[in-house]
Amino acid sequence: MTVPIESDAGPLIERDGARLHRLDDDPALLVRQAFHVGFHRHRQHRLRDAAKEVVISGFASRSASGSLSSVIGSSAGQEWEPRNSTLAIRSDGRPSLTPRPMPEFPPPRMLPGRVQVRMTEMKPTIEQMVLKHQRWSRLLIATIRLPSGQTVQRDVEDHGQAVAVLPFDPQRRTALLVRQFRAPPFYAAGESEMLELPAGRLDEDDPSAGARRETLEEIGLRLGKLELVMVAWTMPALSTERVHLFLAPYHVADRVAKGGGLADEHEDITVAELPLAKLAEMADRGALTELKLFALVQTLRLRRPELFTAC
Numbered sequence: 001m002t003v004p005i006e007s008d009a010g011p012l013i014e015r016d017g018a019r020l021h022r023l024d025d026d027p028a029l030l031v032r033q034a035f036h037v038g039f040h041r042h043r044q045h046r047l048r049d050a051a052k053e054v055v056i057s058g059f060a061s062r063s064a065s066g067s068l069s070s071v072i073g074s075s076a077g078q079e080w081e082p083r084n085s086t087l088a089i090r091s092d093g094r095p096s097l098t099p100r101p102m103p104e105f106p107p108p109r110m111l112p113g114r115v116q117v118r119m120t121e122m123k124p125t126i127e128q129m130v131l132k133h134q135r136w137s138r139l140l141i142a143t144i145r146l147p148s149g150q151t152v153q154r155d156v157e158d159h160g161q162a163v164a165v166l167p168f169d170p171q172r173r174t175a176l177l178v179r180q181f182r183a184p185p186f187y188a189a190g191e192s193e194m195l196e197l198p199a200g201r202l203d204e205d206d207p208s209a210g211a212r213r214e215t216l217e218e219i220g221l222r223l224g225k226l227e228l229v230m231v232a233w234t235m236p237a238l239s240t241e242r243v244h245l246f247l248a249p250y251h252v253a254d255r256v257a258k259g260g261g262l263a264d265e266h267e268d269i270t271v272a273e274l275p276l277a278k279l280a281e282m283a284d285r286g287a288l289t290e291l292k293l294f295a296l297v298q299t300l301r302l303r304r305p306e307l308f309t310a311c
Contacts, residue, residue: 122147129156155238162234162243163211164199166296167221167250168276173307175279176219176250177293179270180261195272196290199243207231207244215248219271220257223248229299234291245296247303276300280308 125145133139137159145151168175178196185191198221200214208226215221227247234241261267279288279297288294301308 127151157239157241159201159239159241161202161207162199162241163202163207163214163246164197164243164292164296165211165215165223165226165246165248166197166293166300167215167219167223167248168300168307169251170249170304170307171251173276173309174273175276175297176221176255177272177274178218178259178261179272180267194290195288195293197293197296199292202244208246211244211246211248216257216259218259218261218267218269220255220259221250222254222256223250224254225249229296232295243292245292245299247296247300275310276308277310 124147126142127145128143130141130143131138132141137157140156140158142154142156143151144154166175176198178198179193180196181192182194185194198215198218200210200218202210204210204213207228211226212223215223225248229245229247231242231244233239234243259269259271261269276297280301282288283294283297283301288297
């Protein structure tokens with residue numbers, strides 16, 4: 001991020017970092033100010049490891065480059081280029097200079113003697129993970145150290161990755177879905193049944209194999225071609241789940257079993273075949289409340305709009 005650097009004459013750089021103003025002709029003063037800000041921000045936040053970097057770029061004039069070299073010095077036998085080096089304040093408070101490769105794209109155009117200062121923040125780190133509950137999924141308490149140096153605790157639900165499929169018949173313009181009881185919607189809103197995609201937790205290394213297994217178990221459909229739409233976080237504020245979302249065409253002959261889910265898991269699944277036009281109408285009036293189903297129906301509408309007209 002770009003930070004303001006103060007001097008006796010006022011701010012030397014704008015807060016938004018888009019334009020620079022009130023810069024002295026002597027860039028040495030700006031470099032000293034940059035080191036001053038970086039060092040004291042390091043002490044203030046008590047960062048434990050590598051300090052924040054101060055990247056100086058954009059010196060376009062020979063006099064600016066010469067002034068900057070006089071402040072920092074240069075490696076023996078090595079010419080220092082401002083656009084090609086990184087200044088850093090180390091954890092002991094001393095400056096260091098590290099050459100870095102010139103980017104392949106040209107640097108932004110800047111006026112002679114003007115400087116762009118960018119602070120690189122540390123990333124959050126996980127200090128501790130404590131397991132509080134484990135059954136079908138795990139509930140953990142994570143202790144996180146933020147870039148500011150503060151520590152916070154966050155709940156993490158972890159049950160691995162998942163798969164979900166929208167099977168559709170392009171000839172009859174229908175889709176095969178499931179209806180089943182879900183405890184959380186029943187507890188929160190009294191909804192005793194959810195209209196959903198065939199879906200489940202991924203146990204295989206290959207997501208497409210998991211999608212085929214879940215579809216066969218839940219709706220008795222043997223899938224051929226699978227089209228991966230995306231891999232999405234379903235609830236990133238709490239859960240580690242990433243779901244692989246697929247579109248899959250089918251034909252009547254591909255229905256090889258009754259479906260209904262696994263008896264020992266008491267899923268009690270009802271298979272529902274609905275017209276795609278009906279699903280589009282439900283999406284438009286907000287009746288597709290299961291988010292994965294809504295996402296794949298809308299995706300199919302964008303990719304194959306001709307399927308959503310009545311036969």
